[in-house]
């Protein structure tokens with residue numbers, strides 16, 4: 514089946530048209546700066562040619578129309594839409610065929626992820642109106658985590674408030690954790706039901722997931738994607754008392770405070786250099802101490818969460834690194850593994866030099882295996898779409 518996978522952000526729309534059987538990608542790209550002037554329409558043709566055009570995208574509707582124009586120009590066939598939805602809230606334990614009720618639920622939980630869900634739901638509405646004959650499937654980043662045990666997802670808050678407002682840990686990056694854990698089991702040649710895995714998705718946003726027998730049993734992001742590890746610009750775990758202290762000192766309101774925690778914190782905030790790990794590695798090599806601290810903090814946090822998940826599962830068979838930093842930064846992987854000797858993790862420096870391919874980077878003797886597995890969320894979304902459409 515040819516599925517157009519759509520991933521809408523607040524000001525972007527990533528797309529990929531792929532065949533679920535052959536995995537052939539006919540075209541893919543990104544509409545950037547939606548809602549602003551000088552939008553960028555970038556796309557890659559099947560032969561690898563990269564094209565960039567300046568196109569104004571006043572809204573997501575204009576962007577999706579442009580994508581479909583491109584598909585039609587090339588005469589590619591499109592049989593279904595697969596939508597990445599960041600937040601499924603308490604409603605969705607699995608991907609779902611979109612009807613009026615499903616769409617209403619996506620809107621209902623949108624306040625939990627306002628930057629994403631409203632844009633994503635808008636794109637679904639546009640696809641349904643313009644192509645009523647084609648099915649739409651919603652694939653939620655949160656659904657993989659909905660089977661976590663209550664001890665892992667419950668916050669120690671008054672029950673009345675928690676239950677009334679559906680406050681719990683929802684996690685994120687579920688589609689990525691699901692893909693790399695299944696791929697890891699394949700690479701290990703073992704049924705996933707028999708494996709305890711820890712997946713480290715490390716990109717601009719980062720989260721770690723404990724996967725026992727193929728199911729997420731804990732993850733580092735929470736009610737929102739602000740917590741857990743320090744990230745590119747997000748603060749990660751923080752004593753809530755710090756917020757009150759800063760807000761009082763600087764006369765900030767809660768929105769201003771959250772803007773700092775979301776956009777000006779993380780490794781950017783600590784280093785004062787950049788949110789990009791490549792820039793931080795260069796700066797640290799040149800002797801910038803704050804950049805070094807930001808990188809050290811990141812490694813330390815990943816190692817600490819990995820250790821806590823090994824404890825939560827009473828063991829771990831393999832640790833997976835994925836996403837921009839996980840797939841590309843051998844120094845970050847090595848920095849994290851320095852802490853993990855007690856678990857029986859031994860990294861092999863040679864394969865650890867490689868980038869962007871499925872590869873085992875632990876020594877033959879390493880008790881816990883280490884893998885780099887490039888994530889492929891689009892493939893999971895396309896396959897879920899096919900399976901749901903085919904009933």
Ligand code: ADP
Pocket residue numbers: 715716717718745788789790791836837838841842
């Ligand atoms: P997103 O969370 O936006 O999907 P990605 O998974 O694409 O992010 O990761 C983007 C990040 O990956 C960049 O900000 C950069 O820090 C990091 N990255 C990419 N290539 C490298 C590299 N060669 N070395 C270190 N970090 C890298």
